[in-house]
Amino acid sequence: MRETTTPEHTALEDGAQPSVVSVGGLPYQPPHAAETAPTVLRLENVCVTYGGRPAVQNVAMDIYKNRITALIGPSGCGKSSLLRCMNRMNDLIHSARVTGNVYLDGVDINSDAVDPVQVRRHVGMVFQKPNPFPMSVMENVAFGPKRQGMSGRGRLNEIVEKALRSAALWDEVADKMDQPGTALSGGQQQRLCIARVLAVRPEIILMDEPCSSLDPVATLKIEDLMRELARDYTIVIVTHNMQQAARVSDYTAFMLASEHGVNGRLIEYGATNEIFTNPRDKRTEDYITGRFG
Amino acid sequence: MTRTAFERQLLAVQEDMLVMAGMVETAIERGIEALKTRNVNLAHQIIEDDLKINRKRYETEDKCLELIATQQPLASDLRTIVSVLHITVDLERMGDHAEGIAKIALMLADEPPLKPYIDIPRMAQVASEMLMGSLEAFKDRDPARARAICDQDDEVDALYEQVYRELLTFMINDPRTIQRATYLIWTAHNLERIADRVTNICERVIYLVEGRIEELNVSKY
Secondary structure (H helix, E strand, O other), rough: OOOOOOOOOOOOOOOOOOOOOOOOEEEEOOOOHHHHEEEEEEEEEEEEEEEOEEEEEEEEEEEOOOOOEEEOOOOOOOOOHHHHHHOOOHHHHHOOOEEEEEEEOOOOOOOOOHHHHHHHHHHEEEOOOOOOOOOHHHHHHHHHHHOOOOOOOHHHHHHHHHHHOOOOHHHHHHHOOOOOOHHOOHHHHHHHHHHHHHHHOOOEEEOOOOOOOHHHHHHHHHHHHHHHHOOOOOEEEOOOOHHHHHHOOEEEEEEEEEEOOOOOOEOOOEHHHHHOOOOOOOHHHHHHOOOOO | OOOOOHHHHHHHHHHHHHHHHHHHHHHHHHHHHHHHHOOOOHHHHHHHHHHHHHHHHHHHHHHHHHHHHOOOOOOHHHHHHHHHHHHHHHHHHHHHHHHHHHHHHHOOOOOOOOOOOOOOHHHHHHHHHHHHHHEEEEHOOOOHHHHHHHHHHHHHHHHHHHHHHHHHHHHOOOHHHHHHHHHHHHHHHHHHHHHHHHHHHHHHHHHHHOOOOOOOOOOOO
């Protein structure tokens, strides 16, 4: 993407630790003081409203490279809205208004000068329901690279195979490349969608409840895949399944709705093992132990 | 959303643990009583009752495992269950120490008394108080009390050293006392170990409330 670094913010150096800032009265704390991975995405004072109604309020957080970050919280707490801020998907929702800064490798993606399509090439997304295009397995995965101007059967085949292998789907579809993507099982379709994202080589993959329509076996396959993918990619996942957040993620952010009548506050953000064994905030404790929500 | 059934089960395993602690306290008290009064029947009863303590441990463990498997407890709920699992192991071992005292009572029942029992019953009394105090700290989620109870362990250690020195003197002066004195040192050692295990319970109380392990019983040696 083009360099559109705002004057007041420069790119983080590799290994740089996020500074401690306070936004909207919520003290920002790095989720893990010992983290050595660089920050790839920094959110500052991010707010989302739908038709004037607040959905996300003053969220500040850093997303670390090659780590899996889970966003959890009750329905309507703004976690999917926050996820969509990370690749400007809220642009597509007419009534949505996003303010604040989202820095991808130091560049504010909300800047007018930044092309949202380029942002989404760097930050791919996998949705709740598998949504393969109504075309062959091959065409599904080749779609993105082709749109980027890539051509040549051999080169495309290579990219498609690599993406399918990375998505742990190659062995199951190698002899079905010309069959429609929609003919695959639910779990396979979701991995196809992941392969489609991988084919354009993003830095970050956003996953919005990627397993909610899958059976337990397909779910575990996706979770295994996420751990594999985290070697090369940064993943942010929204999930309603707290056990899934506990199983797959390195960091967990807990958001809460209806606090004093407003939605979308980040309540606690920390290392997953800490959040699930010894959360600092009572509201996090109450939610993850099932006392409310 | 509430989890009434889960909360009931979670309370039940804690109550089981407290019942078990009561059984152990009784065993300690009766062990000393059997020793002092040369009551062979009481000593046999303690040995028999230890099986019940062991069974209670495994019953509680089963219930904890079932809760972990079926309810996916997290945060303080998870720490509660982990603490109960650890504490019941400590209680079971304390029961074994009490049983050890009962066996010594049997071995000494036909021997002439070496000396009046003063320090050993005092050790048992302090250890029992520490035990029940630690369980109250657990019930009240009171880490300050847990830390304070650990300080009492020093008193038990001091009594143990005193008993040891005194019995050593007996043995040096009259080798015919060696066997009886050795049995009494074992008795004191059992009590000293019971008090040590109470400090483990206190560490679990701190873990339960504060979510971190703090070593309270650091060796002086």
